Amino acid sequence: MNVTTALSGEGGCPIRDVLDRIGDQWSLLVLAALEPETLRFNVLLRRIGDVSKQMLSRTLRRLEEDGFVERTVYAEVPPRVEYSLTDLGRSFLVPMRAxxxxxxxxxxxxxxxxxxxxxxx
Amino acid sequence: MNVTTALSGEGGCPIRDVLDRIGDQWSLLVLAALEPETLRFNVLLRRIGDVSKQMLSRTLRRLEEDGFVERTVYAEVPPRVEYSLTDLGRSFLVPMRAxxxxxxxxxxxxxxxxxxxxxxx
DNA sequence: GCTCCACGGTCTATAAAGTGGACCGTGGAA
DNA sequence: TTCCACGGTCCACTTTATAGACCGTGGAGC
Structure with a gap:
């Protein structure tokens, strides 16, 4: 497979589209953190350590949109929201491990x- | 190998250090562009298309610092500067292709x- | 001789993105 | 009655990126 295909800024290259999501500050770290276990928002926040709430929130929402991560809300007080990898997310860990x-x-x-x-x- | 090792924001995790460089907007694209051939600055600029001069300049300098890319200046007028992958850079293409x-x-x-x-x- | 262009950048104003911290509602513990 | 944890959002402020002007050099065209 030809790596150069990843270029072409104009015209919505699919590879570039995916790499843009991946190549941000936090996505890889979040995926790595969720590899071994489902985690709640604040645990994830503390686990990563230097991510701001806002960025973690955005990153998770995008990962959810793209189908890497599943978000489960429990109607409790205080609220409990758990994040876990989907099959797609787990499959991504293979090249990521490389x-x-x-x-x-x-x-x-x-x-x-x-x-x-x-x-x- | 345990992916979770990639975490630990505090204390200079080496993996995180490398991933931070890679996980920026342009590094992967530049490496991809240089895969098949050595390129000059402006060609690279046009090839990628939507990168600004400043960011391309910075990205190249960092890739050079980290040993992914080699920069060769020819004392001509108009100046000619060529960028090519080092062995280290090429070796990185393997996981990147994955x-x-x-x-x-x-x-x-x-x-x-x-x-x-x-x-x- | 004079103008203009290509090259590989840097510099600068402006726009976009990220940060840290205040704030929110709820219900249970103290 | 007070206070806290939770999962966010919102805001003011700082950091980062962008687009475009600008630079020196020498050769081509006039």
Missing amino acids: LIGWADTHQPQVEAARAAYRARA | LIGWADTHQPQVEAARAAYRARA
């Missing part, structure tokens, strides 16, 4: 590249 | 999820 694996193994090389860059400058 | 492949095959499901969401709302 990406994280790459990041993990190549992180020293990235670090080295940065050091080399700083040394040149 | 991601794009996923996006490609599952795009109909994402579209369906969006339609279902709109219908519910």
Whole structure:
């Protein structure tokens, strides 16, 4: 498969469409957090740590829209809202794991590249 | 490998560090564009289409810093600057292809999820 | 000689997006 | 009676991105 297909800003490239959603600050982290277990909003908030309520809220809504995440509201007081991965969301974890694996193994090389860059400058 | 490791906002998680660089608006697109061939700045600009000069410039500088991309300046007039993938950059394309492949095959499901969401709302 | 263009950027005003914190209603615990 | 947790939303403020002007150089055209 040709990676270049991911381009073409004009005309609604489907791949680009999906990558735009994925390539934001928080989506990957949220998906990662939901991998092992269903979580409630505030738990997710604390688990990730440095995401604001607003951004977490937006990210979750978009992930829900796109069918990665399921939102379940329990009519209780105080309210309880649980987020979990759908099958689609779980299937996305497969390539995502590959990406994280790459990041993990190549992180020293990235670090080295940065050091080399700083040394040149 | 455990995806949850990608979390922990505090304390400089290496995976998160790499994902933050990748998970921006343009990095993936630039890497995709450079996959088949070395390109000059303005060609890249036109190829991607909706990136601003400033963002392309920043994105390239960061990719260079992190060792994904190599920048070659030719002392000519008008100036010629070429960008190409390093081995590290090329190795990153492997998991990236998996991601794009996923996006490609599952795009109909994402579209369906969006339609279902709109219908519910 | 004089004008104009391409190139790879940077700089600047303006617009868009993100942040932290106040705020909301509810019911149960203290 | 007071207070808190929960899942958000709303607002003022800060950060980030955008579009477009601008820069120097040298060669082409006149």
